[in-house]
Amino acid sequence: MTQKLKGIIPPLLTPLTDDFNLDVLALHRLIEHLVQGGVHGVFILGTTGEATGLKYDVRQEIIKETCSAAKDRIPVMVGITDTSVGESLKLANFAKEHGAKAVVAAPPYYFNLGQQELSEYYEDLATCLPLPLYLYNMPGLTKVHIDANTAIKLSKNPNIIGLKDSSANTVYFQSLIHGIQREDFGLFVGPEEITAETVLMGGDGGVNGGANLFPRLYVELYQASLSRDFPRMVQLQKQVMEVARMLYNIGKYGSSYLKGLKGAASLLGLCNPYLAPPFKHFKEAEMETISKNLDTIKINMEKIGLSGNTEHYV
């Protein structure tokens, strides 16, 4: 990790078989798709990867297979978020062993922690880890927010090298950009809708779910934002917004993001639509909507010089 990581780091979907084991072939295909799509790294076992819903042996298999598939072409970051620090460390050691470059940890998500407790938790964790750590702020799911002051304090720990923020709150993100005094500290956002604007303002990139489907779109958006190519950025941003609107809001509940993303991935031939419990994949009605929407998306992507197909990658 001698050089700061930047760019588009898709939070990898976890391809599953219908008994919730890893679909190894699909995982390799998906990694190939992303590498060909130009992504700058891959983040496994995150929220989009449904990590918390998987058995631990499946989590280990994902680490092993992803590192093997990535073959040093792109760095692999491994989610080790857990309520048990012992299980986090086990995964981290396994990740180190198989060649991952960094680990990522959201706050332990059962108990409510005070900021002081959270800070001590991360300091202790960073001390024990065999790999550098990215903080992961995901308050909507963990309940625990990594306050700006806490993050700024933690950024002084050399083993902590970045933060991924999925709060969607860019006042918070601005506070980090301006409050953290370390050039080599990476600041990423989760929601793809705001990758462009945060990169314009000094952010380092996006950990964007949609990049599983259309990596080139997000990579080009990142590049256009970085080079302040506004005409191109506007085209691409519009397309990213369409993906979010047309794929992530089918059906009810917060799970529509995951179900829509995986449903679309299955229609694109990337993997099965199966989700790990507690969720179930979309039924026919929703899949039909997604299919129709994917057609629209593909047509619009071609209009801006991008392919919505995946065949040429895989």
Added chain:
Amino acid sequence: MTQKLKGIIPPLLTPLTDDFNLDVLALHRLIEHLVQGGVHGVFILGTTGEATGLKYDVRQEIIKETCSAAKDRIPVMVGITDTSVGESLKLANFAKEHGAKAVVAAPPYYFNLGQQELSEYYEDLATCLPLPLYLYNMPGLTKVHIDANTAIKLSKNPNIIGLKDSSANTVYFQSLIHGIQREDFGLFVGPEEITAETVLMGGDGGVNGGANLFPRLYVELYQASLSRDFPRMVQLQKQVMEVARMLYNIGKYGSSYLKGLKGAASLLGLCNPYLAPPFKHFKEAEMETISKNLDTIKINMEKIGLSGNTEHYV
């Protein structure tokens, strides 16, 4: 599980060594303390047991040792709450094997689930479990509330035999009492402050943390409530309120309950004060307060004919 369980079921504290492994001797001592104190069962691997903070091998060891210590004198209920249904099932099978009587599961606590999703999750889980299931409503920590209508619907599943509610919302609890049409469905509350009133209104008992310290107090409160012995109930309720006020509110943060309870348990000679990460046990200043408060509590307990000492049990 032929007969409905009722009464005081302490959520067992997990005695730990300073490297966060199980303190087996202390566990046996604690179980002996509870059996002698007259409790009606024991619930391991719950919130008070810090289950989510423990490694899985430690969780298994707790199941094995508790079942061995309880020796059929009291039924053992095992918490299997997990974000991964696969891990829940593994624990449940292990529990069955070692003689536990039932399992307890709060909603999977990472993702936000809709009520329909939650309902399907529990129906699927109940189908796969080797032991009867208690639902565990703990919205403050899981974010997901088991709505009254969902609970009432689930109560029709014969493999689901009860519910523990830690919401402290007795409008909700009344809705369950009046909405669930099954004589053999057990309804328990978590917070000890409301065991008396819910038993008066038809509840089946309390899963009360303080019963780790003073089992007899809670057992007598339960009995006085059940027999509507108001003069005695009032004495005991006042004492239970004093325990909560003087032990669970030292220090800041929501963790003060766990830290205070375990701190007090250590002063009573029941176990070490060590907490599993992400929490740390109280330092000297807080322990001094707890020690002084324990003295007051013991004096007041003796005034109502109860012993605050633990020696005679263990």
Added chain:
Amino acid sequence: MTQKLKGIIPPLLTPLTDDFNLDVLALHRLIEHLVQGGVHGVFILGTTGEATGLKYDVRQEIIKETCSAAKDRIPVMVGITDTSVGESLKLANFAKEHGAKAVVAAPPYYFNLGQQELSEYYEDLATCLPLPLYLYNMPGLTKVHIDANTAIKLSKNPNIIGLKDSSANTVYFQSLIHGIQREDFGLFVGPEEITAETVLMGGDGGVNGGANLFPRLYVELYQASLSRDFPRMVQLQKQVMEVARMLYNIGKYGSSYLKGLKGAASLLGLCNPYLAPPFKHFKEAEMETISKNLDTIKINMEKIGLSGNTEHYV
């Protein structure tokens, strides 16, 4: 206010004309209905009274007409909850002038207040008020919770004479019962589902919306609880639960309570169904359900010796 108020204090529905002015005749009829039903007081301009949705001149008119209708037969308590302390004081002075016995104030509900800020707010308010003050804890709507420690501290102010809790959290209510050291401090609950149990445990009564419809039911429930007449209490509690289940949960949204209560009141001939904006009264479909449910309720009430009709009162 020389004697502590106890019992059932209905939070008065506000009878409205279709242009959202006060239906004076209906107000007098409703008060007569309640007095005949044996209630111990009436609380106007609360949540059930839709106070925040009314113009200030309508609020004043309600004070005047209620005091006139009550004619010293029952004490009138006036809600003065407001985000502007100046407007609260104006209403309080008007209330004093017209013969009200006390005022009731929830926290100012726009800004988020810290407990210290809240405490100072109430101390200042109590100093300026011409009438004794009841605190009103309604965290679901005001966002601001009056913490137990804050309420206990405020209970030492002689101008503050009680608290109405609508949190439904009886751990909190128990903390107040045991923490407040003043015999003449009144502790009431809002939700009718828990009036019985809180009175059994030492509470002073209920500010129950359903008492607008069937005052006798709630008054008898209060009396049975107070005298620990369990067989009768169980009958009445069951009936109260039926009212809540069959009338307050029609339609979507949190507003179903208000819409259902007012819809039922209109079918009972007590007032029009009109609600003040931002709400609209139920349409035909929901009203039909309520009508059918009311029939069931009336039959069941008669079985326990109560009339579900209102004619004999008014």
Added chain:
Amino acid sequence: MTQKLKGIIPPLLTPLTDDFNLDVLALHRLIEHLVQGGVHGVFILGTTGEATGLKYDVRQEIIKETCSAAKDRIPVMVGITDTSVGESLKLANFAKEHGAKAVVAAPPYYFNLGQQELSEYYEDLATCLPLPLYLYNMPGLTKVHIDANTAIKLSKNPNIIGLKDSSANTVYFQSLIHGIQREDFGLFVGPEEITAETVLMGGDGGVNGGANLFPRLYVELYQASLSRDFPRMVQLQKQVMEVARMLYNIGKYGSSYLKGLKGAASLLGLCNPYLAPPFKHFKEAEMETISKNLDTIKINMEKIGLSGNTEHYV
């Protein structure tokens, strides 16, 4: 309102006397300060203006005096947010009479409204208003979020001409930018930390509290963002972040923003530090910190060619 409003519209601080009446002279001085500072409009009776804490006659006086002071040099927008639609309409009519250009309304903030209820509320309100309406999304204080779909639907109403978003959630803001199909619909953000990035992405400006103090800073930031002058934008953004960090985070509680802003305004000679209840102005200790921080801010502002003094304006 023939032309779409854009730019910096400060949410006016309300200068108060020590008995919470309007300090008319200070109001005129503050308006002069803003006009000289180049702002594009002024928004009175918003959150920063403490509208909900003021008596209604004071609110009317503010409308009258602001319109008189602005003398058609800048458009005046008037907050009419209220829980009573009747009171909102009264203020709106008063505003129209005195020459205001538009009104602004957050959702009614006592009851919890469903999106359908919210939508109908706004449609009804827009129909009755004598002036065009801006929606105001402020979920942290009103509890009610104007969902993107609701806002997009409401944007089709010709009497609704814009939205101010204070959620700080730019995923939401992007959804509005891309979902609303009306060129003349104004989209503003509240938090000054994100004015730059939202303007870069197509937003119309900022309703920024700090512009009360240093209008020129915010106006130049807006212009630099609009013209994509990145070197200048970066300088100004850094300065805006410093203002926020050094002035809005003194003391505890959410009120630190209001107390800090008004404390700083008083030190700059713009108005008294008095806040309307339920808040109290900062005491000496906090004011000293603010004073020192203001010195730093002034020095840094001069370094980028801006004056931190107010004398030349007033």
